[in-house]
Amino acid sequence: MSYFGVHSSSSSAAASPSSPTSTIPSGYSTPASDIDELQSYDSGIYNARRSQSVLVVGGLGYIGSHTSLELLRAGYNVVIVDNLDNSYLTTLDRIKVLRDDHYRNALLRPSVAFHEADYRDNRTMSVIMERYSARSGSAIEGVIHFAAHKAVSESIQQPLRYYANNVAGMVTFCSLLESLNIKKLIFSSSAAVYGEVTTETGLRISENHCLHETREWIDVAGDKRVTQGGCTAISNPYGRSKWMCEAILNDLAISDPEWSVVALRYFNPIGCDASGKLGEDPRTAPSNLMPSLLRVMNGQTPHLKIFGTDWDTRDGTAMRDFIHVSDLALGHVAALKAVGEARVGPGFHAYNLGTGDGNSVKEIVSAMQACSGKVIETQEVGRRAGDVGVVVADPTRAAAELDWRTAKSIDDCKNSDVSQEHSTYLTLHTKRLSDGSQVAAELDFAEFNVTYASIRMSARINGASGAVAAFFTYHDDTNESDIEIPTGVKADEVHYSNQPTADPDTDVPIDGATFNVSMEAHKPTSDWNNYRLDWVPGKSAWYMNGAQSADTEVNVPDAESMIILSLWSNGGTFSGRMGTGQEAWFDIQWVELLFNTSASTSTDPDGTVCSVESSPGSPVPNASRGLQDLVAGRIWWAIGLASAVSFLVFV
Structure with a gap:
């Protein structure tokens, strides 16, 4: 059953909260969604390219989303196609926020458009591509392809699924591109194409270890070597599917010299964007090391x-060349620029994107423990099918020909990934529309007979001035206790109140009914903070990051209530009204509720089961053991939403 119901507010279009488990309509149409209003670049070099876009298929996945963002930062218009098989629409919202932040002092900005579609669906893709046709051909100046399945162990269990999507899908897609005369392609390949090249510790693998025709070359020791065209000891269907794709693209480029194809062979991306707002958040259980580590640190899994x-x-333990995902994304931008500027000519070209240095699994675990101060429990098990021992890149060719080098270290990776420990599990979104109405979002707790409660959440809010996020008990406008978090110019404070805050007859403010709490002693409201409201008989109290901020016995609600989470683009006299076209986002990592209802019978005749003074703060999900002990044996209901918010959105 659902504990919360979702509905929209105001006369606008339906609200669009989205989460990893949400089935709520996103507001983006499919398969050919409405395109953002095309926007020109700022000035200068951007104007020469402003009518063209880069198509990114699989552009909302981990690497795809970071690449889409870096393309926007570099001034490219971006068109994203993704079937959301292993990604979320909330990622698109974050990309837009980060784009707007990058161009906050500019008059103009590049555009980003999204279409929910499977890149193998030729009919749907044809409709989408038609929207970007131009008199001289296509407005798509280049394509970056991320739309492949990528889990090694899954590929062993489901090889046909991998060959159908990764290989057959690419053939169908390239046929469409060829028919539209779009012949600049950056292909997401993998270090898996090298197979079990060697067991020699510390070997840096060059592109010459995997070729699609026989070639002589000179190794780092000055010795002449010969590599036969073909694959060498690739240990899993995923790696073979990537090699097959490369071979097909090589054949295509040989048959038609107008094609310029760059295959980028990746070496274990980790980390997240420096903002902390974009990271790795797959729908399926992660197989990569860093998200698996974070699940252990968050308590989602018992051990690594x-x-x-x-x-x-x-x-x-296995050794890998761990590369920061932002460096990897910039490698794609560098490849696209090199092709566009003809520094890389027609034909098929393969490049390693890696650091050239290796770290073992145990070394990464030790580094994360030192960074976070947490003990990471591990379990040593046998080798996983399809794995190899050492994969470390020789990135010399990419440096010379693409003018690309890594800029971040393993310390940047571990620090940025620890910041992702507080990852978003639910986002509410609001926007002011051109007709003056708003798209708003609200979650209503299904119980209407709550008599007192302790409500806690970890949250952050971003966006234009005039929006307000709220977490409150509600019976009517004269029986309410709330936490309100504003955006923009008001974002340096949080508002606590018991409603009404003014006498309804005289409009005179009621002393002790409202409090404005400065964020000076805390992180900005755009960062993760822990908020708490306690509503008990005769008293309301508010906490910030485990410390009490305010309490009052004035206007304490005495009527049975519901509990609401909401985000509005019009905060009234308190925070103002958001401008037309502006947006805001209310991110929630976890929610905890402890409450009683009028249908329950407490063993305490005074009903003071949850006293404000003795209830501890809740700095992390499900950590308030003392409060659980306090109410043990009484008829209370407790809900902790720590690692998923399916309680909030499933029916």
Whole structure:
């Protein structure tokens, strides 16, 4: 059953909260969604390219979303196609926020458009591509392809699914591109194409270890070597599917010299954007090391499985070339620029994107423990099918020909990933429309007979001035206790109140009914903070990050209530009204509720089960053990939403 119901507010279009488990309409049409109003670039070099766009298929996934963002930061218009098979629409919202932040002092900005579609669906893709046709051909100046399945172990279990999507899908897609004369393609390949090249510790693998025709080359020791065209000991269908795609693209470029294809071979991306607002958030259970580590740190899984401790490495665990995802994204931008500027000519070209240095699994675990101060429980198990021991890149060619080098270290990766420990599980969105109405979002607790409660959440709010996020008990406008978090110019304070805050007859403010609390002693409201409201008989109290901020016995609600989470683009006299076209986002990481209802019978005749003085703060989800002990044996209901908000959105 659902504990919360979702509905929209105001006369506008339906609200669009979205979460990893949400089935709520997103507001984006499919398969050919409404395009953002095309916007010109700022000035200068942007004007020469402002009518063209880069198509990114799979552009809301982990690497795809970071690349889409870096393209926008570099001044490219971006068209994203994604079927949301392993990604979320909230990622698109974050990309837009980060784009707007990057161009906050500019008059103009590049556009980003989104279409929900499977890139293998030729009919739907044809309709989408038709929207970007121009008199001289297509407005798509280049394509970056991320729309592949990528889990090694899953590929062993479901090889046909991988060959159908990764190989057959790419053939269908390239046929469409060829028919439209779009022949500049950046292809997401993988270090998996190298297979089990060597067991020699510390070897840096060059692109010459995997070729699509026989070639002689000179290694770093000055020795002549010969690589036969073909694959060498690739250990899983995922790697073979990537090699097959490369071979097909090589054949295509040979058959038609107008094609310029760059295959980028990745080496274990980790980290997140420096803002902390964009990271790795797959729908399926992660197989990559860093998100798996974070699940252990967050308590979502009990331990990290280390697959194999008998590899020929420094400590027996697998060694990888871990590259920061932002460096990887910039590698795609560099490849696109190199093709566009003809520094990389027609034909098929493969490049390694990596750091050239390797770290073992145990070394990464130790680094994360030192960074976070947390003990990460591990379980050593046997080798995983399809894995190899050592994969470390030689990135020399990318540096020379693409003018690309990594800028971030493993410390940047671990620090940015720890910031993702507080990841978003629910986002409410609001926007002021041109007709003056608003798209707003609200979640209503299904119980209407709550008599007192302790309400806690970890949240942040971003966006233009005039929006207000709220978390409150509600019976009517004269029986309400709330926390209100404003955006923009008012974002340096949080508002606590018991309604009404003014006498309804005289409009004179009621002393002790409202409090404005400065954020000077805390992180900005745009960062994660822990908020808490306690409503008990005769008293309301508010907490910030575990410390009490205010309390009052004035106007304490005495009527049975519901509990509401909401985001509005019109805060009235308190925060003002958002401008037309402006947006805001209310991100929630977790919610905890402890409450009683009029249908329950407390064993305490005074009903003071949750006293304001003795109830501890809740700095992390489900941490308030003392409060749970306090109410043990009484007829209370407790709900903790720590790692998912399916309680909030499922029916």
